[in-house]
Amino acid sequence: MSAIAIDGPAGAGKSTIAKLLAKQLGYVYVDTGAMYRAMAVYFSQNDINPDDENAINGAVDNIDISIEYKDGVQQVILNGENVTSLLRTEETGKMASKTSKYAEVRTKLVALQRGLAKKTDVIMDGRDIGTTVLPDAFAKIYLTASSDARAKRRYDELKEKGVYEITPEMKEKLADFRGGYATEEETAEMIHDTYKKTGYVMDTHTAVAAYVCKKYREESKDTKKCLVASTASPYKFARSVMTAIDPAYDAMDEFRLIDELNKVSGFPVPNAIEEIRNAEIRHTTECDADKMKETVKEILGV
Numbered sequence: 609m610s611a612i613a614i615d616g617p618a619g620a621g622k623s624t625i626a627k628l629l630a631k632q633l634g635y636v637y638v639d640t641g642a643m644y645r646a647m648a649v650y651f652s653q654n655d656i657n658p659d660d661e662n663a664i665n666g667a668v669d670n671i672d673i674s675i676e677y678k679d680g681v682q683q684v685i686l687n688g689e690n691v692t693s694l695l696r697t698e699e700t701g702k703m704a705s706k707t708s709k710y711a712e713v714r715t716k717l718v719a720l721q722r723g724l725a726k727k728t729d730v731i732m733d734g735r736d737i738g739t740t741v742l743p744d745a746f747a748k749i750y751l752t753a754s755s756d757a758r759a760k761r762r763y764d765e766l767k768e769k770g771v772y773e774i775t776p777e778m779k780e781k782l783a784d785f786r787g788g789y790a791t792e793e794e795t796a797e798m799i800h801d802t803y804k805k806t807g808y809v810m811d812t813h814t815a816v817a818a819y820v821c822k823k824y825r826e827e828s829k830d831t832k833k834c835l836v837a838s839t840a841s842p843y844k845f846a847r848s849v850m851t852a853i854d855p856a857y858d859a860m861d862e863f864r865l866i867d868e869l870n871k872v873s874g875f876p877v878p879n880a881i882e883e884i885r886n887a888e889i890r891h892t893t894e895c896d897a898d899k900m901k902e903t904v905k906e907i908l909g910v
Contacts (some may be wrong), residue, residue: 610635612731613738616751619758619855625751630731638675638724639682640734640741643717645695646673646686648703658706668716675724679893759855788820795819 612629615624623639623811630637650671656663676683684692694700707713721741724730732741738748752763790798798815802808825831848867851859858866 610729611708611725611742611745612730612747612749613745614733614749615737615739616705616733616749616752617737617753617758618759620751621752621761622751625749626733633729633731635729635731635774636675636677636724637682638721638732639684640682640717640721640732642682642695643673643720644708644713645700645704646691647671647713647717648686648707649686649691649694651707652699656729659869661710664707664710665712668712671716671720673720676830678749683696721885754792759851759858761856788823790816790819798822 612635614626614627616622627637645765647668651658651664651667654667656667658664670687672687674685676685682692683690684695718741721732724747725732725742733751734741738750742748760897795812795815798819799810799812802810802815828872846862846869847858850860850865850868857868860868
């Protein structure tokens, strides 16, 4: 049997190329991500707690997954049952997100994927396919693309669906996300208290972030370590958070980005943003950064 391994970063077009090659060569395209989800279906159907690693480890040996094609469409078979229709549910996504990190799960899937490669000619794409899953593949491809091309690919995929899909995996990444604001008085208080206690003078951005963190700790009684970040621009903040989740969001306009951040995390849309969004646009012009001052003065008639 022959195997082709395709590795590379997300959005590079690995699945697209793999499917085209599989069709032209008559190989079976193995969707490794679908196999993780099929395993998640088994855990859900058997009421296994995704946070119980011992229970997960004890269950993997009961799982067999194979890939079939019917009328050219991939079908995923779990212990003899076609579970293709269950792979994209929110429940399955959440379970897969929580259980894919376990070493036993990954080891079992690697064994299943290698088993498929021994039975038929396959093409697999993902990460560590050529180094871990199919180290003896007769052809190994590392497919990459510029960050702009990868972002555009993801954006086009989402646009084709008609929605910017917020997947369970995206929500999982923001499970511990908290955001907020501080008034001038609250910011000044934070700077003053910090200086009084430590002798360290905070800048206003850090003080806002520290205040938000302090309030959250007081309300939640949560004492675990956390990462605190701040920016003067809610637009930049929304863009940095959302593009970290998925590069496709870099193609979205600023107002929509803040709406998406609110949808995913519950982060409030500032009143000032709503006021700007609803404001009447009286002047629209473009200029270089070094001409900004002159352009504004010209618009204002100064």
